[in-house]
Amino acid sequence: MCFLTAQLVEELQSLLPDYGRINEFVAKLRGATLSGIMEYGCFRWVNRDDVSALPPTITDSSLGLALREVRSELGLRSSGPPKSPMRRLDGRAVEFCVVECEQDIVQEDWELFLLRFERAAKDGGFTKKVAACLHAALNEMAENAVIHANAPTGALVGYEVSEGEARFSVADVGIGVLESLRTCPDYAAISFHNEALKMALRDGITRYGQGHGGLGFRQVFKALAEQWGYLRFRSGEGCITMDGRGLDFDTGIESYPPSMPGFQLSVCCRTSAQPTFAPHQIGGAAKKSPVPLDSGPRM
Amino acid sequence: MLIQMKKVVGSRLLGRLRGKTDYAKICHELAAATPGEIVILDFHGVSLIAGSWANAMLVSFYRQAVEDQMDTFPVLANIDSECLDDLLLVADWNHQCYLHVKDYGNRPDKADLIGSLDSVQAKTLKVVLEYGEVTGAKLEQLRPQDKVKATAWNNRLKDLYKKRLLRRRKQGREQFYSPVVKEIVYG
Numbered sequence A: 001m002c003f004l005t006a007q008l009v010e011e012l013q014s015l016l017p018d019y020g021r022i023n024e025f026v027a028k029l030r031g032a033t034l035s036g037i038m039e040y041g042c043f044r045w046v047n048r049d050d051v052s053a054l055p056p057t058i059t060d061s062s063l064g065l066a067l068r069e070v071r072s073e074l075g076l077r078s079s080g081p082p083k084s085p086m087r088r089l090d091g092r093a094v095e096f097c098v099v100e101c102e103q104d105i106v107q108e109d110w111e112l113f114l115l116r117f118e119r120a121a122k123d124g125g126f127t128k129k130v131a132a133c134l135h136a137a138l139n140e141m142a143e144n145a146v147i148h149a150n151a152p153t154g155a156l157v158g159y160e161v162s163e164g165e166a167r168f169s170v171a172d173v174g175i176g177v178l179e180s181l182r183t184c185p186d187y188a189a190i191s192f193h194n195e196a197l198k199m200a201l202r203d204g205i206t207r208y209g210q211g212h213g214g215l216g217f218r219q220v221f222k223a224l225a226e227q228w229g230y231l232r233f234r235s236g237e238g239c240i241t242m243d244g245r246g247l248d249f250d251t252g253i254e255s256y257p258p259s260m261p262g263f264q265l266s267v268c269c270r271t272s273a274q275p276t277f278a279p280h281q282i283g284g285a286a287k288k289s290p291v292p293l294d295s296g297p298r299m
Numbered sequence B: 001m002l003i004q005m006k007k008v009v010g011s012r013l014l015g016r017l018r019g020k021t022d023y024a025k026i027c028h029e030l031a032a033a034t035p036g037e038i039v040i041l042d043f044h045g046v047s048l049i050a051g052s053w054a055n056a057m058l059v060s061f062y063r064q065a066v067e068d069q070m071d072t073f074p075v076l077a078n079i080d081s082e083c084l085d086d087l088l089l090v091a092d093w094n095h096q097c098y099l100h101v102k103d104y105g106n107r108p109d110k111a112d113l114i115g116s117l118d119s120v121q122a123k124t125l126k127v128v129l130e131y132g133e134v135t136g137a138k139l140e141q142l143r144p145q146d147k148v149k150a151t152a153w154n155n156r157l158k159d160l161y162k163k164r165l166l167r168r169r170k171q172g173r174e175q176f177y178s179p180v181v182k183e184i185v186y187g
Helices: A006-014 A019-027 A034-046 A062-068 A108-123 A128-148 A176-182 A193-200 A216-224 B005-009 B016-030 B051-066 B081-093 B119-131 B136-142 B150-162
Strands: A002-004 A029-032 A094-099 A155-162 A165-172 A228-236 A238-245 A253-255 A260-270 B002-004 B038-042 B073-077 B098-101 B110-114 B166-171 B174-179 B183-185
Touching (some): A002 A006, A002 A034, A006 A019, A006 A034, A006 A260, A019 A029, A029 A034, A034 A062, A034 A155, A034 A260, A062 A155, A094 A128, A108 A128, A108 A155, A108 A165, A128 A155, A128 A165, A128 A216, A128 A260, A176 A193, A176 A228, A193 A228, A216 A228, A216 A260, A216 B051, B016 B051, B051 B073, B081 B098, B119 B136, B119 B183, B136 B150, B150 B166, B150 B174
Parallel strands (some): A002 A029, B002 B038, B038 B073, B073 B098
Antiparallel strands (some): A155 A165, A165 A260, A228 A238, A228 A260
């Protein structure tokens, strides 16, 4: 039984250029995580002609159905009408949104998307304060994407909430953190993706120069301050993950995945150390996980 | 002048982009302000102020306040204590100081200072708070033990004026400085 996780996307990338094996593997997938489906979207955006679309086991899951609501080159459909505006405020278990420009972030639709996420987080057992902080953190991360990514296509934003667990991901295929930071003379000497990622996580570090912004990740760490969490930041050939409680910018573990354009981040916030459910595998419905969960968080 | 932030910009103040659009809204409100006026930004009912919002809105607002055309004295009111650490960070990065009051009547008389002053600025502020209204020459006269000339006092007073902690009025050739609020708690 194979589930599309962000880690699996890295493994699929490592099989390049053996598209036959990649597609054979993809066809057997039985489910996907939020970050898995979003990073796969970025992977496929780069290799659109050669890498196959996800199988119905994923596209027909509630995660897949929610992703099909939005028109995005990083999602499951890149044509057809855009997502219909939703005026409702009740929280949804899983939802996606595309942000293309600064204007999108100050529109009412975006505000309602964030409020639904917040409402879902409260329904999922998070306190009012933590839910509000998650709302703020997602806003900051999406804003970063539209301000800094310089991407040829809009950033894909998604959230997924179940009892005791709230996740969100933002994925873009823009210039990436390293190139973005290097546009600032203060950081022109940075050479490595992980070095750039680690820098960007610190307060006040932005391509506009020290102190001229760079407070977005602070909001993420604030949201997770008293929670259990799992964070994944991937850009270029760099990836930093963090797992535990009271996470901060200097607690990450570095890895060196195959190159991916842009910046993909995933945040998982939990009320307890171990997730009791793995809703992502069946696309949002809070059912018992069919796979062992003692192997640590799965993104 | 009083601006109820919740009414004008809402109860969640998040993000750089919202900060920029909210700055425009506040500027619109400021059209009615007169030079030298205290402008109270009351955050009562605002539950979240993100550093990114403050960096876009407040920093620009304070820069604008110093401009001759505007020349207003901002005072922040009723900020939730959990939002103060972000404001402190923003103040320090931008070398700004914010006066923060909890309760106020027609005019605030006691404020906490958010931000940092160097030792000379802190000492000068303490002296002004002690004497009320001063000039550089008067301070040289009143405090011979400090061995600071009137010109140096004037420069220090001007620094605090630019930080919007002191007000200034001109009488003849002299500039008189006085605190924006009677009592400022710092450090």
